[in-house]
Amino acid sequence: MSLLARERATFADRHPGSRAAYQRSDHLFGRVPMTWMNKAAGDFPIHLDRARGNRIVDVDGNEFVDFALGDTGAMAGHSPAPVVAAVTERVQRGLATMMPTEDAAVAGAELARRFGLPAWSFALTATDANRWAIRLLRAVTGRSKILVNSYCYHGSVDESLIVAGPDGRGVSREGNVGAPVDVTLTSRVAEFNDLDGLERELAHGDVAAVLMEPALTNIGIVLPEEGYLAGVRELTRRFGTYLINDETHTFSAGPGGATAFWGLEPDVLTIGKAIGGGVPVGAYGLSAELADALSGRGDLDLVDMGGVGGTLAGNPVSMAATRATLQEVLTDDAFATMIETATAFADGIQKIIEGYGLPWSVSRLGARVEYRFASPAPRNGTESAAGANAVLEDFLHLYLANRGVLLTPFHNMALMCPETSLADVARHHEIFDAALKELT
Template sequence: MKPSGIAEHAVQALNARERQRFVESNPQSAALAERASQSLFGGVPMHWMSDWSTPLPLFVARAQGARFFDVDGHEYVDFCLGDTGSMFGHSPAPIVAALREQAGHGLTTMLPGEDAVVCGELLAERFGLPFWQVATTATDANRFVLRWARAITGRKVILVFDGCYHGTVDETMVRYRDGYTVHRPGLIGQARNLTQHTRVVPFNDPAALEQALARGDVAAVLCEPALTNIGMVLPEPGFLDRLRELTRQYGSLLIVDETHTISTGPGGCTRAWHLKPDFVTLGKPVAGGVPCSVYGCTAEMAQAMQLVRAHSREMAEGHGHSGMGTTLSANALAMHCMRANLEQVMTESAYAHMLGLAAHLAQGLRRIIQKHELPWSVTELGARCEFQFRASPPKTGAEAEAAFHDSLQQTLHLYLINRGILITPFHNMTLCCPDTTEADVDRLLATLDEVLGELLAIPGAREG
């Protein structure tokens, strides 16, 4: 039996039943899946969209607030919310209004407007970093900041934590194995050796961190304040303070990626935990679901960046290319939506609602785990929480990964989907938005209680 406390034969029995129920209940999705297979690789517009727990893709018709509707007319309470892209709900009214307002006034011009100025001011106020730039995705923001860090420090090596998530930045596609940095399993089409200029260490391991930084060749540490994609892993007390001390001691810059950890509050962990990074990056939800990302820096970094630019122009006789920026970055539509999101959606009151419901959900999850006598735990991070198949919350990415039980997770997710509830795929994370209600949370808890009761009622489900 896996450490989850539930025998595999019980998981497989329930999964077979739920797969059949899904197919029978979703004929329109099945028809679209068949049609899509003729023109879309894997039958989906992004290949990972076929990796959900469903036996065929679930096609969405529309979404609003904390709910979406599929093409077969089923309604779902959404605790995934685009894996944070719609953290403040689907199509918030101010974002809808901003889209309409800007639609007739130009979508992209390669020139700034007043919205950009207001967004910079609001971001500086929230995060405490005075200068900002805009990109299109968090991946872009992280890539650009890594270029700045290397140029400023004159160093090439980037350090990340095992199990990190920073979009699809090449340098972060590595793992820690037996003391060595290796390529992430499953990486497709990788031409160069990432381990030459990337070093990875376990999260919450200050000794390993110092050993990696002491070589004096690390340009920057790129980190999430808490791991969020390998299963949530919170920092141990004092670890982030030690991280800041060590980066300063060894001349490395500190980049904090708040793309997922913005769930803690309007200024993310940077503000809530009084972090002092050199750079902050943020993507996904910053424009209310419209593609946009930002990165901010200290005054010291801004001055260093100016010197780098001046030198670059001199070397290129004024016509160089920085390797940063895409044509659609900071487009007028995204800037108008980001301003509306920062001013009207991403508010203190919205977070108060979200955090309260997430705490209620986490408390309920712990009650259910205790009721069914399962060796599981719950991790909280602001508006999100996660139940994990281990007796205590993990302290490293490796511990979180070791607790994975793919078949059980997929079966639980499919059961929830068949009853109109969606949580984040690939692990058991939930997110509450301003439109989530206490009744929605209680419905998720009741349904999870129900599926665990059914699983454990299967003969031999608790047998070793």
């Protein structure tokens, strides 16, 4: 605790401008634009001045190598030039018109090429994409429940805030704010990597869709075991349940996300954040069969008040940003470089951990890496949550931040963008090694 107190004092000394800005924010709930921004290892969050590539400069002039990258929102890097150019050109010609643009069709075609689903629709966030996909699948199946994995993350989707209790039965996730109904009325839950548990829950016959990440990410990276994802697909088909792959974070696996990397066949795919290069956007893709089934339902109001849509969804700026990001920034070549850099990051961290004889582990999903305070790495969300250590995590985050390196504030996750260099990786490793030397 003395090391943590020292790092907190250093953090306060290095960020007087951020502290003052935080203290002045009397009219912001929680003193931040969104309350999750208070998830910070220091006593206040760092306030941004500017960002470019994988560098951030705060209001005090401190520069950071950024491995957080907006928790995936800036996986393309901060303010990538092609996106800035496309958005700058677009904002001069109309922002919110409720009309389609050519950019949307091009972006949809590129998403179809990458992920294999032919019909796409756009939202402003992946949360919205998930909500709308859930409504569509409840409508087409006539079933009421959605199944998720324990400690999953799908934004603020009400149905996803369920975890497996000690007896394996679903209970509301601790801290769930203002649930409209008991979550067990809307949802079922199974542990990741547990096909028996999934089969047991699907056998009730009331699950419209399984909503899942191909690998858990927001509770820490939990990778699928051999045969697990194929088993999920077989079980969902056997029980007449649709499968939604949420690729918002697992997009790091490659140009076509985990779906292309592992050869998956979801009925729906949802995604957001990274595809807009930092501009708000979400999207969901439908299989041809599902798109046809929905289009043929005259009783469903898909164009007005049916609960699917949003005035700013598919707006010209988001579509211009998405087209530029997919065509010019997060390309196949860019992913190859990002994954190569992430591999070096993971290998280096593993070597350092082994050098200190720590019972920790390293997990990698394409361009994303995480070090865990457990070995072997957790195999499901409940194990991953149980392995967290808030004090140790805060110390490492502050130690790195005080020396110019940022990790994702929610866990020990590092993401590579096209600009992330091996020198940046080496800088992280040097500081990380020094932190462990002090700890041990």
